[in-house]
Amino acid sequence: MPGSLPRRRRFAGTPTARTIGISLGALVLVAAGLIAGTASAGEQGEQAALPAGDPARGLVYNGLQRRKAGPCGPDLLEVKGTDPVMCTHGPDAAPAGLSVKTSVPALAAAAAPAAQALAVCEGDGTSGRRVEVLYVHGSTSRYQQYLETFRSLAEGVDTIFNESAKETGGERHVRYVTETVNGACRPVVRDVQIPDSALNANDWAPLLNAVKAAGYTRTDRKYLQFVDANVYCGIGGFAGDTRKSDANRSNSGPEYARADNGCWVAGVAAHELGHTLGAVNNNAPNASGHAHCTDEWDVMCYKDGDEVVVRTVCTNRSHDDRLDCNHDDYYHTNPPAGSYLANNFNVADNLFLIKGGSTQPDTNLARSATASASYTSPWESVTAINDGIDPPSSNDTVNPRWGTWPNSGQQWAELTWSSSVSLRRAQVYLFDDNQGIDVPSSWKLQYWTGSAYADIPGSYPVTANAYITVTFTAVTTARLRVVLQSTGTSSVGLLEVKAYAS
Incomplete structure (x- = not known):
């Protein structure tokens, strides 16, 4: 020593x-x-x-x-x-x-x-x-x-x-x-x-x-x-x-x-x-x-x-x-x-x-949120919307689903985080079972400002059997809502919702 x-x-x-x-x-x-x-x-x-x-x-x-x-x-x-x-x-x-x-x-x-x-x-x-x-x-x-x-x-x-x-x-x-x-x-x-x-x-x-x-x-x-x-x-x-x-x-x-x-x-x-x-x-x-x-x-x-x-x-x-x-x-x-x-x-x-130039991972933030809805059919589950399971089609008969039958009109499903997150992209997979639940006539995303819900400007096509991706100006929020308007007396539903920071 x-x-x-x-x-x-x-x-x-x-x-x-x-x-x-x-x-x-x-x-x-x-x-x-x-x-x-x-x-x-x-x-x-x-x-x-x-x-x-x-x-x-x-x-x-x-x-x-x-x-x-x-x-x-x-x-x-x-x-x-x-x-x-x-x-x-x-x-x-x-x-x-x-x-x-x-x-x-x-x-x-x-x-x-x-x-x-x-x-x-x-x-x-x-x-x-x-x-x-x-x-x-x-x-x-x-x-x-x-x-x-x-x-x-x-x-x-x-x-x-x-x-x-x-x-x-x-x-x-x-x-x-x-x-x-x-x-x-x-x-x-x-x-x-x-x-x-x-x-x-x-x-x-x-x-x-x-x-x-x-x-x-x-x-x-x-x-x-x-x-x-x-x-x-x-x-x-x-x-x-x-x-x-x-x-x-x-x-x-x-x-x-x-x-x-x-x-x-x-x-x-x-x-x-x-x-x-x-x-x-x-x-x-x-x-x-x-x-x-x-x-x-x-x-x-x-x-x-x-x-x-x-x-x-x-x-x-x-x-x-x-x-x-x-x-x-x-x-x-x-x-x-x-x-x-x-x-x-x-x-x-x-x-x-x-x-070198690696980037942040494409992390699906929806997985860490709590799901809720305006209404859920007793045999369906709102937690299906962020369970991380990619559907094989809009008529998924195997995995959990969120549906609102027999309710019609405007319905919503929501993701809530324990604290605010920054979002600028979301993906939505629509539910359509051809037996009373159809794709909506229209839909949109909203975010919670702290005192009210505000629409997120963007393009919202209605497409079955695929994820619909919406990219928007970044918002910081603790709640993201998917609002769906049914066609006539049909009900609506979702199979999966994903949310991303980039």
């Missing part, structure tokens, strides 16, 4: 960090945890000595080992007791302003931005390689208290990755597992309960094994864990694979990044997730030799050993909240031909990131 601790520094801070009033710090690691003693000739393949550590600052080495001939090689640590063996760069000490033993306060609901959301999402929110956010706790859960905090921190991590990508003329976003919350695309936060003994163990393996036992073992997942414990500040898996290939181990899972409750800040989460995505390989131009870099200012850089010399290359202190000073070690969206990142693994190419 070195005789003195590396200096600590302060992040410029993401909006999320400023909101919760915490000074982010680029992670400060102690060299002792990353440069264990050299094994003698007779210790080839055996465990080399590790420092005693400093649990008060999250430097816990119990359950870790270094073996020259082991699967992690001489430069990384193995987490003992996991199958398969997991490699890691080692535990991280708490940055200045944070304490491993003092939980970060929850983000106050009143302080949350009004339109908080991920800037870019992709696809259906679940398929493919994705980062999945987990809240891991024991018998005591603070899930509801901290849910907004975890969402916001994950979004802060995304900001760090994308703002850093912009510096090289590109765009990158974390491909999270996502859901629609009040009309916005946000990271899913899983509520994961494990035994208290595994949560509080001074060893990462029991928690890892408990989380795996809970089912979080997908090979297309990186798991970003916010752990409600006071053992570590942060620790993450790291492959140390330099191959410039989609087969690089950093492109696969399951892999785990952990931040305990004293270090629930975006900078810590970005650092640990960065390791699981492949930062920083030890052959990089400015590598410290212990999975970090030495050219400040940078999320992944710091003096991690007495023998390491740190240089201030990027003088703007705000880059302490960005990836890869000068973009020559681990993150560049378009590296120059012949450069290190053109020939070695580049985190900006990681398959868990969204590259």
